[in-house]
Amino acid sequence: xxxxxxxxxxxxxxxxxxxxxxxxxxxxxxxxxxxxxxxxxxxxxxxxxxxxxxxxxxxxxxxxxxxxxxxxxxxxxxxxxxxxxxxxxxxxxxxxxxxxxxxxxxxxxxxxxxxxx
Amino acid sequence: xxxxxxxxxxxxxxxxxxxxxxxxxxxxxxxxxxxxxxxxxxxxxxxxxxxxxxxxxxxxxxxxxxxxxxxxxxxxxxxxxxxxxxxxxxxxxxxxxxxxxxxxxxxxxxxxxxxxxxxxxxxxxxxxxxxxxxxxxxxxxxxxxxxxxxxxxxxxxxxxxxxxxxxxxxxxxxxxxxxxxxxxxxxxxxxxxxxxxxxxxxxxxxxxxxxxxxxxxxxxxxxxxxxxxxxxxxxxxxxxxxxxxxxxxxxxxxxxxxxxxxxxxxxxxxxxxxxxxxxxxxxxxxxxxxxxxxxxxxxxxxxxxxxxxxxxxxxxxxxxxxxxxxxxxxxxxxxxxxxxxxxxxxxxxxxxxxxxxxxxxxxxxxxxxxxxxxxxxxxxxxxxxxxxxxxxxxxxxxxxxxxxxxxxxxxxxxxxxxxxxxxxxxxxxxxxxxxxxxxxxxxxxxxxxxxxxxxxxxxxxxxxxxxxxxxxxxxxxxxxxxxxxxxxxxxxxxxxxxxxxxxxxxxx
Numbered sequence: 001x002x003x004x005x006x007x008x009x010x011x012x013x014x015x016x017x018x019x020x021x022x023x024x025x026x027x028x029x030x031x032x033x034x035x036x037x038x039x040x041x042x043x044x045x046x047x048x049x050x051x052x053x054x055x056x057x058x059x060x061x062x063x064x065x066x067x068x069x070x071x072x073x074x075x076x077x078x079x080x081x082x083x084x085x086x087x088x089x090x091x092x093x094x095x096x097x098x099x100x101x102x103x104x105x106x107x108x109x110x111x112x113x114x115x116x117x
Numbered sequence: 118x119x120x121x122x123x124x125x126x127x128x129x130x131x132x133x134x135x136x137x138x139x140x141x142x143x144x145x146x147x148x149x150x151x152x153x154x155x156x157x158x159x160x161x162x163x164x165x166x167x168x169x170x171x172x173x174x175x176x177x178x179x180x181x182x183x184x185x186x187x188x189x190x191x192x193x194x195x196x197x198x199x200x201x202x203x204x205x206x207x208x209x210x211x212x213x214x215x216x217x218x219x220x221x222x223x224x225x226x227x228x229x230x231x232x233x234x235x236x237x238x239x240x241x242x243x244x245x246x247x248x249x250x251x252x253x254x255x256x257x258x259x260x261x262x263x264x265x266x267x268x269x270x271x272x273x274x275x276x277x278x279x280x281x282x283x284x285x286x287x288x289x290x291x292x293x294x295x296x297x298x299x300x301x302x303x304x305x306x307x308x309x310x311x312x313x314x315x316x317x318x319x320x321x322x323x324x325x326x327x328x329x330x331x332x333x334x335x336x337x338x339x340x341x342x343x344x345x346x347x348x349x350x351x352x353x354x355x356x357x358x359x360x361x362x363x364x365x366x367x368x369x370x371x372x373x374x375x376x377x378x379x380x381x382x383x384x385x386x387x388x389x390x391x392x393x394x395x396x397x398x399x400x401x402x403x404x405x406x407x408x409x410x411x412x413x414x415x416x417x418x419x420x421x422x423x424x425x426x427x428x429x430x431x432x433x434x435x436x437x438x439x440x441x442x443x444x445x446x447x448x449x450x451x452x453x454x455x456x457x458x459x460x461x462x463x464x465x466x467x468x469x470x471x472x473x474x475x476x477x478x479x480x481x482x483x484x485x486x487x488x489x490x491x492x493x494x495x496x497x498x499x500x501x502x503x504x505x506x507x508x509x510x511x512x513x514x515x516x517x518x519x520x521x522x523x524x525x526x527x528x529x530x531x532x533x534x535x536x537x538x539x540x541x542x543x544x545x546x547x548x549x550x551x552x553x554x555x556x557x558x559x560x561x562x563x564x565x566x567x568x569x570x571x572x573x574x575x576x577x578x579x580x581x582x583x584x585x586x587x588x589x590x591x592x593x594x595x596x597x598x599x600x601x602x603x604x605x606x607x608x609x610x611x612x613x614x615x616x617x618x619x620x621x622x623x624x625x
Contacts, residue, residue, distance in 0.1 A: 035290055042294050043293060043296075046294075047297065072300065079249070079253060080293055083253065087282070091279075091282050091286070094263070094267055094278055102272065114276050
């Protein structure tokens with residue numbers, strides 16, 4: 001599992017970037033979502049994975065006992081996911097608006113139409 | 118007023134201002150009144166904050182009353198207070214301009230609350246003392262930027278917004294990765310505690326810090342538009358109407374620069390031997406490419422947009438030289454540039470209001486019709502190009518002197534050449550827009566009739582206000598130079614900062 005996760009993070013980053021570089025607007029959305037997932041997963045993995053540890057301090061102790069899981073990366077991740085959702089939602093609405101205005105899904109055509117004006 | 122309150126007010130006032138605006142969503146005029154009130158109170162609160170910071174050097178508070186490395190820290194030193202005052206001044210001027218300079222539809226559909234929320238993001242970035250919160254505030258700022266850039270939904274705006282959103286999303290992803298790496302290396306996110314940790318030479322993870330620093334350099338480099346990462350800026354900054362683009366162009370890239378200076382003086386100091394030459398190279402190319410791009414343009418707003426990039430190069434140059442004088446020069450230059458850039462954009466807006474175009478080919482003869490405006494432009498443009506005794510000159514003088522003292526002759530040479538080319542392209546705007554006769558082909562019925570004096574006065578007021586600031590900074594530079602030197606001193610000697618943040622005096 002520990003070796004699989006970094007590979008998945010890398011793959012997600014690569015696929016996300018590949019899709020963002022497309023000129024098709026729908027693929028750009030897919031790319032943004034995958035790239036966001038990749039960063040979130042990266043944050044999660046790099047915070048350290050510990051098996052069987054809990055993030056809660058036991059009743060009889062005052063400090064966490066080994067093995068314990070660090071709760072901070074999860075808290076960060078939660079915030080980051082919410083922010084990511086916000087931006088993804090915004091970009092989806094933006095791209096829908098672009099599609100309605102330009103009647104085109106192709107980024108190159110937007111450029112051409114703007115230069116023609 | 119307790120300093121805890123002073124630190125929280127710059128965040129709360131824009132937030133409550135925006136909420137009040139939303140409460141009056143149906144009535145555009147009430148919305149404008151509320152936004153105006155919020156702008157003025159925000160300016161007041163930042164001035165109070167500045168006053169307190171000057172008395173105590175650094176002030177800090179722990180939101181939620183958790184002790185320092187665990188809670189959410191807000192801290193302000195001279196640099197952040199300076200940024201906030203500058204942001205508040207241009208916020209007020211852009212707001213005044215927008216009363217006449219922006220169409221009713223955009224004003225009615227959320228311009229005021231979005232601008233206020235954007236300002237809240239700026240306050241957050243400048244005041245936060247925590248790496249993750251820095252990222253969060255940057256996102257708050259960016260999402261308001263996205264919305265403002267696409268507000269109104271004209272074709273050009275939508276196209277520019279797509280580029281801006283995509284590239285900044287990638288940059289945010291890199292930043293978040295950088296935050297994750299820093300946390301896993303040092304187990305802390307509090308800037309003050311991290312600063313102490315990276316200064317322990319025996320820390321086992323210290324060699325890996327440069328990995329995190331590269332993530333932050335690229336992430337904030339995109340947001341500050343430094344050399345290889347600036348292409349989104351000229352593509353998107355010229356599309357929205359002036360009341361929006363002047364604020365964004367004046368401030369947002371400088372906020373990126375602010376964080377770069379903050380992080381590279383506070384955290385990433387272990388690898389300076391490698392980073393500084395890299396920064397010097399980037400600074401040189403940023404200056405040069407930006408100004409060459411500007412020289413090739415034939416659109417008022419696009420020239421100004423490209424100039425933003427070249428001036429970011431100067432700010433980066435101060436960081437690359439890394440002496441107290443150089444960083445002070447950088448800070449002086451940032452403050453000067455926030456005012457001048459906003460003012461030039463506003464002037465281009467007044468020109469376009471009357472002539473309905475930004476294209477240099479279609480403009481001409483403005484000097485005959487609006488001599489006052491031409492003088493205002495000339496003073497701002499000369500100030501941007503750095504002619505003595507105006508404000509740009511002092512910033513460049515400080516940077517050049519610092520560069521010569523540090524023996525960085527190539528960089529100084531490049532910066533002086535770039536100043537010349539800047540002057541050239543400002544002369545180009547002057548010649549084409551203000552001086553040459555009106556082109557015959559477009560002579561008829563494109564000029565708007567002279568608008569009534571009250572409207573005109575409302576457009577001119579913010580410009581005159583900003584120009585007064587610029588002239589003050591230029592002709593009486595000593596106070597701001599002193600302040601920048603104090604700010605640079607505070608950045609390079611972090612003891613006061615870390616002690617104040619980590620002392621954990623509880624909120625009563």
